Amino acid sequence: MAVVSAPPPGLHAADADARLLAPFTTWPDGPDGVAVSQFQVGGIHCAACSGIIESALLALPGVEQASVNPASARLALRWRPSQLPLADVLAGLQAVGYSATPDVAAPARDLRRREKRQALWRLFVAGFLMMQVMMMATPAYVAGAGELAPDLDQLLRWASWVMALPVMAFSAAPFFAGAWRQLRAGHLGMDVPVALGIGVTFVASTGALFDPGGLLGRDVYFDSLTMFIALLLLARWFELGARHRAAEALEAVAGSLPTAAERLLDDGRSERVAPESLRVGDRIRVAAGEAFAADGLVLSGQGWVNEALLTGESAPVAKALGDPVVAGSINGDGPLVVAVQRVGADTTAQGIVRLMQQAQSQRPPAHGIVDRVAAGFTAGVLLLALAAGLAWWWVEPSRAVAVAVAVLIVTCPCALTLAAPAAWLTASGALARRGLLLTDLSALERLCGVGTVVFDKTGTLSEDRLQLQRHWSSGGDADALLAQARSLAALSRHPHARALVDGRDASGWTDVHELPGRGVEARDATGRTWRLGAPGWVSERPDPAARLAFGSGDSALWMDLAEEPREDAHEALAALRGAGLRLRLLSGDQPAAVARMAAALDIVHWHAGASPDTKLALLRDWQARGERVLMVGDGINDAPVLAAADVRIAMGQGAMLARAAADALLVSNRLMALPQAVSLARRTRRVLRQNLAWAALYNLACVPLALAGLLPPLAAGIGMAASSLFVVLNAQRLAR
Template sequence: MSAPPPGLDAADADARQLAPFTTWPDGPGGVALSQFQVAGMHCAACSGLIESALLKLPGVRSASVNPVSARLALQWRPSELALADVMATLQAAGYRATPDVAAPARELRRQEKRRALWRLFVAGFLMMQVMMLATPAYVAAAGELAPDLDRLLRWGSWVLTLPVMAFAAGPFFGGAWRQLRAGRLGMDVPVALGIAVTFVASSGALFDPGGLFGHEVYFDSLTMFIALLLLARWFELGARHRAAEALEAVATALPAAAERLQDDGSSERVAPEALRVGDRIRVAAGEAFAADGCVLSGQGFVNEALLTGESAPVAKSVGDAVVAGSLNLDGSLIVGVQRVGADTTAQGIVRLMQQAQSQRPVVNGLVDRVAAGFTAVVLLLALAAGVGWWWVDPSRAIAVAVAVLIVTCPCALTLAAPAAWLTASGALARRGLLLADLSALERLCAVDTVVFDKTGTLSEERLQLRRHWAEGAGADALLAVARSLAALSRHPHAQAIAGEAGTWTDVREVAGRGIEARDASGKLWRLGAPAWVSAQPDPAARLAFGCGDCVLWLELAEVPRPDAAEAVKALRALGLRLRLLSGDQPAAVARMAHLLDIAHWRAGATPEAKLAALRDWQARGEHVLMVGDGINDAPVLAAADVRVAMGQGAMLARSTADALLVSNRLMALPQALALARKTRGVLRQNLAWAALYNLACVPLALVGLLPPLAAGIGMATSSLFVVLNAQRLNR
């Protein structure tokens, strides 16, 4: 991607911002090709509407909208047309667009996914054909299969195996070559070696049945092995891509445009990237803030839950700070811009998360730890067998060496971990816990500390009426009236007590205060902030309802998840330490900790403080499982040994997680820990079987008592055993 051309007109709203999502096919100063993501499309006809609207603009050469991916490719001259005008035109047409800054990375992922899918398809499809051609040789009795037909079937298997070797198995050979160049013996080396030797030996047996390689072929086992390994890698690739897509989605959370106010009282719509410190922007109800700043005029409620972890909307008035990415729920606010772009709070949290990810604890799997030694031993054994038999019987030297390599081909060893992990992940998925990283099962076994966020994790998103009281009147009667008025408001506080709507007149919602209306007798009632309802507010109340001296006080509180107490008890029974780490107010955190009997808790923790606390616990030797949901949890999630995000949490938090709790049932956590320990046992059994199988068969192959055919059958049998053993995890 080239840089934007110099000397563009200032009306372009800072053309330097075009660089991340624009290319210049004709060179600097020519026609630009910009990529946009469009929101609001519902059918293919929307594509024509958008294209027609844009083609009317001066400087637009062409506009193409993909109705499936909802992406716009715009050829235009930025020197003749401002980016803000493009955005305004789309908005006027009823659509929103954001610059597609992730287009190059997404294209690379698309190509990678396409190649992986083709490899998997080729291997899987041809594996079935090869196994079909190999079946007669297995089921036919002695003498039933004519020699010429048997040879024809073998030649067919060889032809079908060629694309698998040349195309589908490419990643294994490429990985082995890179590992050898780096001086390492990773798992790709024995896999590639086993694949190559099996194919060469089978081809030699096909071309010359009476030659050094004997007469047995193993094309069916070979293609099956490659297809199974490619399937495991496909799942791993999908997990990586989902994480990358989630991170990109954070950039699109900002508004497509911001309304910047001019000194003469006029306003203009500009891209968030064009804002500068000192600008004034107007944020209407329902819009997100494009930058960090300070409220200059207006008042209302702002939803900052994804950034701060606060459980309820926060009232904002003149002088209060607001952060980019938060949502203005009601009222119109004039904001003075203080931080833009990478300096905003949201982007700072993203950087913290990326820093924590770069320092992610390195956990070397058991398979990886034995791979290098296993490969070296196999190569030495095959070489020693070949040399030894060369002196004893040169005609059998190659066959014995091939038998050693085939019998020790790490099929069972390579499938041991994926078979157990994939089966366990399926069992967890049925319990509502989706694993994004299968190796997390291994790390779960070492966990001794579980750290919970509070809001949206231990508690539900809704608020609950905890208690209500009044002076001089029946509290229950007033509550019934308050519920009827609350039904007319969409504010979360009102929705917490809302009942059936009553008959009210002159209903008016006051931004940052509450809702007021007149009853049948003409009396004015108010529901909202205690200081707005009464001149003498009760400090214990979070909400008030009243008319004159008749006031009802209401205390709202978070509701623990239905199974939170049971899950905490089960985790404690497993011998785990439990901690509560939240950015909410101390009173709310203390109440939740008391309800769930969690002795260790910390409130008012910023993302930096959460990360520091986690690092301190890890420095003491603790292995931490972190459970969270908000963007402010992303850095500490990324640094934890195991990370679980609530399925309904922030996209950024989910992108850093090893697992997503899509069911929001916390009991899935102790179940996952128990299953992880069981999986470790099954994995060790699989590895032990692979070791015993090699200890039993390798000596037979070395002394020439195990022909290549028997070696191939043993290899397939050992692989089948580890797969069937892993199925016990489904119980």
């Protein structure tokens, strides 16, 4: 189903401003259907926040689906603006304690700046005052018996309490706010035990300070409390940084388009217009150093274009007559005149933005499992802490609170809930830098089980244009005739003619006519008629070995054209074989062409002349035999077989972006990204298992110590925060 990127006409202003919705909304079911909008959400601290936000939005009329990825703080909302104004959506989020902004570059950046500034201040206050409290607590730890006067000891305790107040009121505020939201929504997220542990520790320490001889004993834990808060905020700072880097990568693509374009008019004049005013078929001139405002084909000029923003390749790419250019890339030298093919939201750059938004707004299946485990785990922890506190109350009342607090702190499921999103988000960002954009994060897990890679030929393993293999003539100088053929080819748009174009001057030809299915015909300066095209049309006695011919009368040039493998095809396929994968070539082309490509790339298993139905039947047969298949195709002719494969990767740019039917899009067109993706998927699975195993082992090791009273709150706080830092930093290894 086509994706309409413009808002439906006639959208009532009371429902939402159509121009406001356009930059961050698509209409997948057509102009009269529902809208899918992307938002950035502020105030998310844990996985349980996702459920709270989703539940609140689903309760609103007109909302059909809401999906929040807490790792990237993105919300994908499927809703009907005709039933629910945008202001009510934002108000609904605010009512449950979260702020949101449409995912448009400027307000999103402002939201991130505010969130980052506030997080930094909270971390600074907690870290600075933690050091002061630790300094006040040190004498009590190092002084010998009778060396610390009671009045000085009490003064240091009071100083610690005073310095802990700002930490509790300001730095720890997100934990209390998050716990309140979770409890109010009926969720037991990780903020609940954190807030409970912090609150109980502070209350118990305050009671011991005010009444040293009371039931709470005389031990205070302000040093443990402030250190715990500071370390946990530090872990969240790392997570926040990873989330912001992913958003900034999105904006780098979204903001790559120029603010104006030079459109050429039919009367020879030009005008500066906004990119939104361009239409398919317009001609634009792009000066050196300017960005392309739309996707198109080069009509005149040649030079080097930097496509690093879209492909990740820093080396500039040569562009000449007939070559495609994409919006957002930079013209390095010399003016180029471009025929516009795709504009606005249909351009490659905006398609990439939509794909990345879709991937980052999705909640991976593993993430949902971790959410459910964390919820049950939290309930068990609360009961365990209560039981531990009651048991120690009968054994040694003065230590009951400390043991219960240690259990609450040490079993906080922060590491558990950070394990999956940190790994998935880091891996998807690493693949994006390699030119492979995931539209379904679960494809990484499925990619680990793939045993067979099936390639389409044309536009996948081969370059998207033909190459001249050899030429020969009958009745003339072959090289001289080839020079003439190249000149005439510049006037044709046929793919066979484009294989000859080398930037030669096409002037001197008159009465140019292009006949569909035959070729192009023109007169030279002497008035002689020449033809370039099908051999049987050019000559009455065609050479059967030729695919293209050029001639006039008895003079004829015969040319053999063939597809060339992509530059990195040999290396990529060798790497896939090295990873233990079986390779297959499945093409609808003629057997001779497929056999030549298979031989060039050393592919043993190949099928030629396959229709879409045949391709699908072959794929089903392989799957029935137990093969897990990764299908790599052009995303247009291979739609049925792509849809049926276990993992689907579409090549190239253009229509595939609008459909977003595949699990991933290879925008760089570099096949080496495929073995890199397989390797990274396997590493991601290992890292995810390491993270989950660490969280489980940490709790199994520390809970008995806490229950036995052998783990003070300080050690519990250090261990809990360290475990959160471990899973985040361990996931960051995937970025390399």
